[in-house]
Amino acid sequence: MNLIKIKEMKDHVGEEVTINGWLYNKRSSGKIKFLIIRDGSGFVQGIVVKNEVDENVFELCDKLTQESSISVSGIVRKDERSPFGFELTIKNVDLIQMAFNDYPISLKEHGIDFLLDNRHLWIRTPRQQAILSVRHEVIKAIQEFLNNNDFVRIDSPIITPSTCEGTSDLFQIDYFGENAYLSQTGQLYQEAAAMAFGKVYSFGPTFRAEKSKTRRHLNEFWMVEPEMAFVDHYGNMEVQEKLVEYIVQSALENCSRELKELGRDLSKLEKIKTPFPRLTYDEAIKLLNKNGYEIQWGNDLGSPDETFLSNQFDKPVFITEYPAECKAFYMQPKEDRPEVVLCADLLAPEGYGEIIGGSQRIHDYDLLVKRLKEENLPIDMYNWYLDLRKYGTVPHSGFGLGIERTVAWITNTEHVRECIPFPRTLSRIRP
RNA sequence: UCCUCAGUAGCUCAAUGGUGGAGCAACCGGCUGUUAACCGGUAGGUUGUAGGUUCGAGCCCUACCUGAGGAGCCA
16 A cells, blocks of 8 residues: 555555545546545545446445545546646545534535634635645745754743833633733743843734724734844844845745735735835825824824835835834833834735734843833832843844735735634634 | 625535526546546435515624734734
């Protein structure tokens, strides 16, 4: 028995092979049957002809229900009539389990509510497999890039004693009688790690209890957070654009089958090369005002504003130097203009919005204390964070890249909830 | 939290205030190249919930529930 994966069939033309998988769909024309089989590596059509197989094999194929698990043996043939390029002329089918005959997901259209209720089965379909495979590639590329550039992975804790940035709503948990929270960012811990290892990153889930209801929001999402000692705002942006370029090029190189399945316009991704355009907040406001957006200096950019700005470019664009008042307390003020901070948001093209938020961090002890007081944050909660400024402080920078938004952009997916295996949203905690 | 929209068969959707239907899925039968196969047949319903208007409500009104899209917040 020559057990292979469907994606390896091209190397076994003319050979008899065995494939372990599931019945995705079945068509029949009397004495000939077509079984669409999937095995996780791909999809292929198997042909069963009545006079060429045992009577009980043909009978079994007649009864097979959608998603039944089977072990199929047959001859690999190249065939242009097949949309997969190859076919399997089936000799034998061993049944592992006859699936119940009420499999809920048909090949016809379904509404999003139904599909999300059946997410555990929905991920078996070609489109969802393509998206989640690209997600895997994105994660792999991020780690490759960072590992190859001397970053050390130092994960941040998920259970934290207080809000890190003092802004978003957090999920509260009981920690042996003490209130604790699920982390909304590991950044502060990454700063500590950067002072130990130089260049570090964390990669993991992050939690926001905000009641967001848009295609760009999840209440649990994954983020990679690099942090670098001795790197300023400008060096920070260079790392970000190189990372994003690497991610996109890796997806193009290793996920062509998936991107094709998704109908992605590859020419748009091929343009994602450094350097990326940069726009200061001041310039962004002017551009927005000139085009009829009524935003005033000092307000954070709204979602429609970001969409407009990103649509002006065919590459991701950095929006830099926001007013300090609309950003977090730890961001380094610009030397000659303390009302703005050395930060940058990276907006993905095609209306996908912010995929990175980053900044240079305040490294001066007195300035950081002053900023904490201005924001009315409890200073004793930040004692350990202030220690980093007391003992060998250096300029440093970092950023957070959202995995699902990045995957949504690369795969041209409408909603981030399809870019994570089991999305957690305002209205959904199951399955 | 606010704004908009929707809820009818397992799924996707029809039904002027007047006997709730179709396609797919399931089940039975037919077909030797199907591509969401096709053809014939069978079965499948407390129209989200509660109240109201009416001779009569899936349809109109009120409240609530659930979901979706968007805003704010953010990655």
